[in-house]
Amino acid sequence: MGLAMPKISRRKTIQYGGIVSTAALTGVAGCLGDDENGEFPDQRINLISTYPEGSGTTAIAHRLGTEITEQSGADVEVEPIGGAAGLRGTGELFGREADGYTFALLWSPSQPLATATNPPDWDILDLSGVAEIGAYTLSLVANPDYEFEDFHDLVDRYNDGEFDTVGGLAVGHAWHITLAIARQEADWNWSNFVTFDGTNDAIRGVAAGEVPAAITTTDVAITADQEGEIDLINNFVSDGDPNAPDVPAWVDDLGMPNIDFISRYNLLAVAPPDLDADRRDELVDVLSDCVESEEYQEWADETNRIAGMGATGDDVNDMMGTVIEEIPERLDLDELLEE
Numbered sequence: 001m002g003l004a005m006p007k008i009s010r011r012k013t014i015q016y017g018g019i020v021s022t023a024a025l026t027g028v029a030g031c032l033g034d035d036e037n038g039e040f041p042d043q044r045i046n047l048i049s050t051y052p053e054g055s056g057t058t059a060i061a062h063r064l065g066t067e068i069t070e071q072s073g074a075d076v077e078v079e080p081i082g083g084a085a086g087l088r089g090t091g092e093l094f095g096r097e098a099d100g101y102t103f104a105l106l107w108s109p110s111q112p113l114a115t116a117t118n119p120p121d122w123d124i125l126d127l128s129g130v131a132e133i134g135a136y137t138l139s140l141v142a143n144p145d146y147e148f149e150d151f152h153d154l155v156d157r158y159n160d161g162e163f164d165t166v167g168g169l170a171v172g173h174a175w176h177i178t179l180a181i182a183r184q185e186a187d188w189n190w191s192n193f194v195t196f197d198g199t200n201d202a203i204r205g206v207a208a209g210e211v212p213a214a215i216t217t218t219d220v221a222i223t224a225d226q227e228g229e230i231d232l233i234n235n236f237v238s239d240g241d242p243n244a245p246d247v248p249a250w251v252d253d254l255g256m257p258n259i260d261f262i263s264r265y266n267l268l269a270v271a272p273p274d275l276d277a278d279r280r281d282e283l284v285d286v287l288s289d290c291v292e293s294e295e296y297q298e299w300a301d302e303t304n305r306i307a308g309m310g311a312t313g314d315d316v317n318d319m320m321g322t323v324i325e326e327i328p329e330r331l332d333l334d335e336l337l338e339e
Contacts, residue, residue, distance in 0.1 A: 040100065040279070040282045040283075040286070041068075041072055041074040041100070041101065041286065042074070043074065043101060044074065044075045044076070044077060044101065045065075045068060045074055045075070045076045045077070045101050045102070045103075046076075046077050046079060046096070046101060046102040046103075047061050047064065047065050047068075047076055047077065047078050047079065047102075047103060047104070047105070048061075048078075048079045048080075048081055048089050048092055048093065048102070048103070048104035048105070049061040049078060049079065049080045049081070049082075049089065049104070049105055050081060050082070050086040050087075050088070050089030050090050050104055050105060050106045050107075050111065051080065051082045051086060051089070052080050052081075052082030052083075053080040053082075055080070055082065057105055057107070057267075058078065058080045060105065060134070060267065060305075061078045061080070061105050062078050063296065063299055064076075064105075064133075064287075064290065064291070064296070065077075065078050067290040067291075067293055067295060067296050068286060068287075068290050070295075071286075071289060071290055071293065072286060079092075084114070084118075085110065085111070085114040085118075085173075086106055086107065086110055086111045086114060087111060087114050087115065087118075087120055089104060089106075090104060090106055090111050090124065090127075090270075091120055091122055092104070093127055093270065093271065093272045093273075094122050094126075094272065094273065096272045097272065098128065098271060098272040098273060098274050098275040098276070099275075099279065100271065100275060100276075100279040100280070100282060100283045102271065102272060103130055103269050103270060103271045103283065104269070104270055104271075105133075105267060105268070105269060106267075106268055106270060107265050107266065107267060107268070108265070108266045108268055108319050108320045108323055109174045109261065109262050109265070109323040110173075110174055110265065111124060111320075112124055112320040112321075112323040112324050113173075113174050113177070113262075113323055113324075113327065115324070116323075116324050116327065116333075117172055117333070124320055125317050125320060125321055125324075126273045127270045127271065127272070127273060127317070128270060128271040128272060128273060128274065128275035128280060129268065129270055129311075129312070129313055129314060129315065129316025129317040129319075129320075130268075130269040130270055130271050130275075130280055130283055130284060130287070130312065130313070130316065131268070131269045131283075131284050131287050131288070131309060131310070131311070131312045131313075131316065132266050132267065132268055132269075132309070132310030132311040132312070132316060132319065133267050133268070133269055133287055133291045133307065133308070133309060133310070134266075134267035134291070134300070134305060134306055134307045134308065135264055135265060135266050135267060135306045135310075136217050136218065136219055136264075136265045136267075136305065136306060137217070137218045137235055137236065137237040137240070137241040137263065137264055137265070137306075138175060138178055138215055138216070138217060138218065138235070138236045138237070138263045138264075138265070139215070139216060139217070139218040139221050139232055139233070139234065139235045139236065139241070139244070139247060140154075140213055140214075140215055140232075140233040140234050140236065141202075141203060141206055141213065141214055141215075141216050141221050141224070141225070141230040141231065141232055141233060142154060142206065142212060142213040142230065142231050142233050143206050143207065143209055143212055143213070143230065143231075144228065144229075144230065144231045145209070146163075146212055148213075148231065148233060150233065150234070150248065151186075151233050151234040151248060151254055152254075154213065154233060155186050155187070155188045158188055158189055158190055159187070159188070159189045163190070163212045163213070164189070164190055164191045164192050165190065165191075165192040165193070165194055165211050165212065166179055166190045166192070166193060166194070166211060166212075166213050166214060166215070167193070167194040167195070167196055167202050167205055167206065167210070167211035167213070167214030167215070168193065168194075168195065168196065168202065168214055168215045169195060169196065169197075169198070169202075170195055171193065171195060171337060172333070172336070172337050174262055174265075175215045176193060176336075177262055177327065177331060177333070177336070178215060178236055178259065178262050178263045179193070179215050180331055180336050181259050181262060181330055181331055182236065182250075182256075182259070184330075184331070185256050185257050185259070186256060193339070194210065194211050194214075196214065199216045199217045199220045199221070200220060202214040202215070202216050203216055203220065203221065203224045203229060203230055206229075206230050207224070207229040207230055213233065215236070217265075218232075218235060218241045218243065218244055218247070218304075219243065219303065219304035219305060220304075221244075222243060222244055222304055223304075232244065232247045233247075233248075234247060234248045234249070234250065234253075234254060235247045235248065235249050235250060236250045236259060236263035236264075237249060237250060237260055237263050237264045238250055238251035238252060238258045238259075238260050239251065239252050240252065240253070241306070242306065243304045243306070250263065259330075261322050261323055261326045262323070262326075262327070266310070266311075266319060268316050268319070268320070269283075269287060269316075270316065271283070277313075280313060284309075284312050284313075287309070288309050291307055291308065291309055292308065292309065
């Protein structure tokens with residue numbers, strides 16, 4: 001299945017899985033807020049990427065930092081602090097001042113899930129949620145040689161015994177859990193799980209015939225599909241991905257139960273605990289105009305990223321809390337990890 005993916009302006013996407021236009025949320029013009037001490041920000045901002053230099057998260061942090069500087073004049077220092085599935089950088093916030101000048105980028109469900117499976121000595125829900133500023137989605141890709149007609153055909157052929165293996169990232173990772181929940185919901189009888197080091201590695205594995213199918217990020221899979229390396233079978237998000245409108249969506253096209261809490265990755269800006277509400281709102285204003293700027297949106301378009309403002313404040317914490325609460329209700333995680 002080839003994919004002819006037209007460029008979609010996220011400015012035309014008023015609502016997508018929780019991301020809505022900045023105007024609808026804030027009605028704010030300008031990238032600066034005022035308080036009794038003058039304009040915010042008026043000093044250096046420390047932006048923590050919870051993944052190492054060279055990661056996609058750090059690339060986003062650098063681009064966002066550039067936009068903040070261009071619009072506000074404030075210097076931005078990006079601090080890539082990787083390790084422990086993103087928890088090392090996340091935990092760094094607990095030792096920083098809650099003044100609005102330090103915040104981090106993390107992903108939900110990744111970090112909330114990591115705290116549930118390997119609890120640290122802090123509670124991720126104690127962080128101050130600032131804003132959801134982007135997302136990416138997960139998709140199933142397959143080797144073109146098998147000529148799967150669609151997801152249902154793929155499931156039928158697995159269930160008939162033709163295949164039994166799928167690929168993804170580490171055991172217990174959100175991608176693995178997405179496939180496990182999809183297995184339950186679709187009565188899909190895969191039994192072996194092969195791990196890869198990342199999306200590109202998984203796509204190479206599928207293209208080389210190491211596994212018939214694997215879960216990957218949609219943004220990278222789009223290019224591989226266009227080049228004929230793999231077939232994009234379906235998206236695991238309820239209404240699909242705006243960058244891949246021809247790829248069947250999990251709920252809207254396949255009629256499956258919603259699993260967005262695990263299959264849709266939300267990029268969250270979070271700050272140290274007890275950030276003042278007024279200062280949080282000022283930081284939201286800064287992020288809103290920067291993320292929705294023409295330059296940032298063009299960069300997102302060019303890289304097949306979903307960028308825009310979504311949940312803010314306590315709703316960000318609720319988003320992370322949903323991951324922690326929902327997984328035990330949908331899946332026996334201990335049993336999965338023992339497979």
